[in-house]
Amino acid sequence: MKLFALAACLLAMSQFVGCYSTAGTSAVLNHNTGESVLFEGNTTLRNRIAVTAVTYDKVASGMNRVNFQLASQVQKEIHLQYRIAWFNSEGMEIDGDSRTYRPLIVQGLDSVTVTGVANSPNAVTSRIRIREWDSSH
Amino acid sequence: MKTSVTCFLCLTSLVILTGCGGPRVYESELDRRPITSRLEAQDIRRTVEKMAESLIADDAVVAATAGQKPVLDIEPMKNRTAMSVDMKSITDSVRTRLIRSRLFRFVDRSTTGADIAIMDEQAQLGLTDPKKAIRPGQQLAAQMYLTGTLTDITTRLGRTVDHYYKFTMILKDLRSGEIIWTDEQEIRKFARREKLDR
Numbered sequence: 001m002k003l004f005a006l007a008a009c010l011l012a013m014s015q016f017v018g019c020y021s022t023a024g025t026s027a028v029l030n031h032n033t034g035e036s037v038l039f040e041g042n043t044t045l046r047n048r049i050a051v052t053a054v055t056y057d058k059v060a061s062g063m064n065r066v067n068f069q070l071a072s073q074v075q076k077e078i079h080l081q082y083r084i085a086w087f088n089s090e091g092m093e094i095d096g097d098s099r100t101y102r103p104l105i106v107q108g109l110d111s112v113t114v115t116g117v118a119n120s121p122n123a124v125t126s127r128i129r130i131r132e133w134d135s136s137h
Numbered sequence: 138m139k140t141s142v143t144c145f146l147c148l149t150s151l152v153i154l155t156g157c158g159g160p161r162v163y164e165s166e167l168d169r170r171p172i173t174s175r176l177e178a179q180d181i182r183r184t185v186e187k188m189a190e191s192l193i194a195d196d197a198v199v200a201a202t203a204g205q206k207p208v209l210d211i212e213p214m215k216n217r218t219a220m221s222v223d224m225k226s227i228t229d230s231v232r233t234r235l236i237r238s239r240l241f242r243f244v245d246r247s248t249t250g251a252d253i254a255i256m257d258e259q260a261q262l263g264l265t266d267p268k269k270a271i272r273p274g275q276q277l278a279a280q281m282y283l284t285g286t287l288t289d290i291t292t293r294l295g296r297t298v299d300h301y302y303k304f305t306m307i308l309k310d311l312r313s314g315e316i317i318w319t320d321e322q323e324i325r326k327f328a329r330r331e332k333l334d335r
């Protein structure tokens with residue numbers, strides 16, 4: 001009986017706790033000053049993936065473009081999702097609903113570069129947000 | 138005491154697990170985890186975003202338009218798969234992104250019937266100021282059009298289903314017939330123990 005109660009409680013708790021954390025790593029780049037800031041909200045993810053370089057330029061149409069280099073810190077393949085958002089000079093996100101999380105699979109100790117192009121000429125700041133994804137594949 | 142605590146815990150758990158008996162409906166984020174190996178909303182959204190970004194960033198497109206805002210039309214993408222996918226919706230979404238970028242202008246052939254009907258009403262019903270009524274023959278001409286195809290390869294091995302999808306989009310110059318820009322989005326998904334009922 002006690003075992004049953006314990007199992008039921010654990011099962012009920014799992015309904016609230018969820019399966020994994022959605023807090024992740026973010027890197028913000030100001031395209032006017034070139035200043036970049038890194039936020040790491042998840043220690044597990046921080047130990048698995050690192051933002052190793054940020055570069056930026058403009059495409060021919062005049063829109064800002066950003067490249068984030070990500071390096072795996074572990075030997076196993078990791079499944080991530082990333083989203084690149086753009087903000088205007090007042091810090092407000094531009095057309096946020098249309099920015100999607102894209103899947104990214106990084107091989108062990110490999111590095112990849114992800115690129116984003118601004119969706120408006122008013123975009124002056126870019127932010128990448130990386131979150132860990134379900135690895136049960 | 139112990140028995141009553143245990144009973145309380147069991148009842149609480151039971152209430153949580155069973156809910157109130159009504160249907161369970163939840164709001165979901167748009168980019169949720171896949172629930173099938175078929176094409177899903179998040180796949181379409183990613184494809185649209187990638188295509189719009191690629192088009193905006195392409196040097197050849199900017200060179201071909203010589204710094205002007207070109208007038209584009211869309212030809213709905215062709216679906217070469219056995220799946221039912223609203224292909225017009227995909228090109229419509231790409232068009233929305235491109236218009237929001239303020240780099241392109243679009244005309245829409247699919248609404249020309251409505252345009253003519255409204256113009257006829259303005260000219261014939263006598264409700265509109267004749268000086269301000271819009272007459273036919275003044276619309277912009279599309280210089281280029283956007284179209285594409287969706288193809289797939291499905292492999293089934295035992296209870297594992299492997300889907301490969303490829304979106305290809307092109308931007309074609311109407312005058313010269315030249316393909317100005319093209320890009321692809323590949324998606325590969327697989328599932329174990331999934332029913333393939335198509």
